[in-house]
Amino acid sequence: RKPGSGGGSRPGAAAAPALLLPLSEAEQQCYAELFARCRPGPAPEAAAGGSGVAELFRASQLPADALHQITELCGAKRVGYFGPAQFYVALKLIAAAQSGLPVRLESIKSELPLPRFVALKNDSEMRYGTPAEILGAKHQIPHTALDKNSFKRADEGDKQETKSPPVSPVGSPPASPSSYQRVPLSYGYSKSRSGHEQKHGASYESRHSAHQQDGSAAGNYGAKSAHGQLSRSLSAEKEPQNSSSNYSDDPWRITEEQRDYYLNQFKTLQPDLNSFISGTVAKNFFTKSKLPIPELSHIWELSDVDCDGALTLAEFCAAFHLIVARKNGYPLPDKLPETLLPDYLQTASLKPIRDCALFDSYSESLPVSQQTRDFNRTEVRNVPKICALNISTTVKTIPKEFQHLAIKTVKDFVFLYYFLFPFRSYSSTSIEDAMKKGEEPPTPPPRPQKSHSRASSLDLNKIFQQNTQAARSGWLPPPPALPPRPLVSQTEQVSEIELHPQMNRVPPQTEESSPTKKEILLTQPPSKPIRRKFRPENQMLENQELSPTISAASSLSAVKSHHPVQKQSSKQKRAIQTAIRKNKEANAVLARLNSELQQQLKEVHKERIALETQLEQLRPVTVL
Amino acid sequence: MAVCIAVIAKENYPLYIRSVPTENELKFHYTVHTSLDVVDEKISAMGKALVDQRELYLGLLYPTEDYKVYGYVTNSKVKFVMVVDSSNTALRDNEIRSMFRKLHNSYTDIMCNPFYNPGDCIHSRAFDNMVTSMMMQVC
Numbered sequence: 001r002k003p004g005s006g007g008g009s010r011p012g013a014a015a016a017p018a019l020l021l022p023l024s025e026a027e028q029q030c031y032a033e034l035f036a037r038c039r040p041g042p043a044p045e046a047a048a049g050g051s052g053v054a055e056l057f058r059a060s061q062l063p064a065d066a067l068h069q070i071t072e073l074c075g076a077k078r079v080g081y082f083g084p085a086q087f088y089v090a091l092k093l094i095a096a097a098q099s100g101l102p103v104r105l106e107s108i109k110s111e112l113p114l115p116r117f118v119a120l121k122n123d124s125e126m127r128y129g130t131p132a133e134i135l136g137a138k139h140q141i142p143h144t145a146l147d148k149n150s151f152k153r154a155d156e157g158d159k160q161e162t163k164s165p166p167v168s169p170v171g172s173p174p175a176s177p178s179s180y181q182r183v184p185l186s187y188g189y190s191k192s193r194s195g196h197e198q199k200h201g202a203s204y205e206s207r208h209s210a211h212q213q214d215g216s217a218a219g220n221y222g223a224k225s226a227h228g229q230l231s232r233s234l235s236a237e238k239e240p241q242n243s244s245s246n247y248s249d250d251p252w253r254i255t256e257e258q259r260d261y262y263l264n265q266f267k268t269l270q271p272d273l274n275s276f277i278s279g280t281v282a283k284n285f286f287t288k289s290k291l292p293i294p295e296l297s298h299i300w301e302l303s304d305v306d307c308d309g310a311l312t313l314a315e316f317c318a319a320f321h322l323i324v325a326r327k328n329g330y331p332l333p334d335k336l337p338e339t340l341l342p343d344y345l346q347t348a349s350l351k352p353i354r355d356c357a358l359f360d361s362y363s364e365s366l367p368v369s370q371q372t373r374d375f376n377r378t379e380v381r382n383v384p385k386i387c388a389l390n391i392s393t394t395v396k397t398i399p400k401e402f403q404h405l406a407i408k409t410v411k412d413f414v415f416l417y418y419f420l421f422p423f424r425s426y427s428s429t430s431i432e433d434a435m436k437k438g439e440e441p442p443t444p445p446p447r448p449q450k451s452h453s454r455a456s457s458l459d460l461n462k463i464f465q466q467n468t469q470a471a472r473s474g475w476l477p478p479p480p481a482l483p484p485r486p487l488v489s490q491t492e493q494v495s496e497i498e499l500h501p502q503m504n505r506v507p508p509q510t511e512e513s514s515p516t517k518k519e520i521l522l523t524q525p526p527s528k529p530i531r532r533k534f535r536p537e538n539q540m541l542e543n544q545e546l547s548p549t550i551s552a553a554s555s556l557s558a559v560k561s562h563h564p565v566q567k568q569s570s571k572q573k574r575a576i577q578t579a580i581r582k583n584k585e586a587n588a589v590l591a592r593l594n595s596e597l598q599q600q601l602k603e604v605h606k607e608r609i610a611l612e613t614q615l616e617q618l619r620p621v622t623v624l
Numbered sequence: 625m626a627v628c629i630a631v632i633a634k635e636n637y638p639l640y641i642r643s644v645p646t647e648n649e650l651k652f653h654y655t656v657h658t659s660l661d662v663v664d665e666k667i668s669a670m671g672k673a674l675v676d677q678r679e680l681y682l683g684l685l686y687p688t689e690d691y692k693v694y695g696y697v698t699n700s701k702v703k704f705v706m707v708v709d710s711s712n713t714a715l716r717d718n719e720i721r722s723m724f725r726k727l728h729n730s731y732t733d734i735m736c737n738p739f740y741n742p743g744d745c746i747h748s749r750a751f752d753n754m755v756t757s758m759m760m761q762v763c
Contacts, residue, residue, distance in 0.1 A: 309735075
């Protein structure tokens, strides 16, 4: 912030025709920057250069007579120059004019959005983005990797007012010669981000609603300018903004797959989706998550909004989501996040299955699936409906198996570990990138993978390995390397299998084993997006198979190679065969793992016996 | 505003007790404990009459020089005891009643939570928040 100019505006404003101009912080900063832009010299109080100001006014794209009026009103004509006060008044008048208000001093007394200026001739590609547009565009979260990164950075930094250029999301766009140009954009980004960080920046909140309307207009506006990725992404991503919170990083937002998974879980407990789950049933169910009871109690308190001792579908999803979040290490909030409110969830298509063309073109479903899986990827939000439809139809094809399995697995809540990857794993791996390379243009760098329990990391790798078309980022060695957590590791493997039912398909009967059955529940939901890519027959097979198979890279790539966008039965057969092969390999691996774990068990037993004998020996000594 | 709020179980052990001036908590605990006798007396006095006509709000249990103690009993014999500063003369009976009503509502919300076993100590954050809002604002 430039205190000089900020301070100058006050007395200056008073000097203007008896007008005390209240400027919000956002306005102050923006105006200060614009003023600095126009003024020739370094002195903050120097008058703005006439040419610079004229250029700026032209950039506002107001009609000439409006500009004349503004110049007159702000007092520049009177005093003969554009001092800070006049300049600020002029900017405010421009903002008023752009909002459609008459050019009068009275109109600028109220809260206004910031004035918008087309790219000036100095910046070739740069748009003079104002926070208003960026804020509005925030709803359409930029698509590209670079923007995403910068967004992420800005988000994580949680910047408030002034931002330093290093954080500037504009880092990527080609032409930003002057740092000044970077500043308003980064400022805008940070502002929008802070504005979206729901409760920050009180000054921002007041303009939030104003900006929301300006947002769509601004978005169009942004499309006009040639500002590199920023405007492109802004204009590209028009989506119905249904919330102000940040999509990409918000852990409290339920993704489509998660929602479907919760839906299925709900169905296992209560077939009627419009009815309730009673308290005791829910209690038994959630207790399996092995969270401590006080935490579960708190989760219940948060999610049971109407305090009736029963959970509707929306409440259930919120509770489940909170449990998964907690399992992933997120601290429980004191208040239910607004994205988990039942009203929000219900409006956000939390309805039961819809009919739609499930198996559209592979290419269509694949990017969609990728998007849904990537937490960072905001393009998901672009096609939420398609995703939902696809997923919901996938769900539809699997309900019976699901429920069947779910009934068995309801006893074992270990699968929650696997839910890690809806939260983290999706975003993390290079496998994901490799996968996406096939379908999409530049992918963002992978998120740092959060190190969770081995289960999650294991899942993650396996899952994404199986999903990867060609590139394989180091297939994890089978769990024998893991320290004793036999159940989990076994279940992990199983879950991976589930994950890639598409991949391994087929050999269900041979590989069935009871422990694996559990995992189906876990892995099936996350794998839904992957499933979508495959043929219906594959899906049926997938549904049947419950075996834990760890797909080998080669077979996977073989499968993938079949895949691209054709839809012939021969491909399915090949897929089946590769799936068989993979399942067999996985079987072998698991058998090996089993033997190793048995050995470990024996050793542990021996140790235990040794310790017990020691204890016995020591005991008579202490007694004496 | 209350100075101390306590929730006593049917068996007369505290489920929840919290007081604002944290330096003198023991005194409030003792006060609440002694007030239980008065509560029992009032319940038994009314109990001989038709029980279902019994009022939940017991009113002023006993005043001391520093504060007043109010009581409230639910149908399940869970007692709410509230200690109010005597200097706060602006507090009317209606306000006390409404405070007890809020307490009762929050208590039923807790009971709806399947993870709460009746008879456990109350750890609910929502309940805490509600109680805090009712407590006196001590600078």
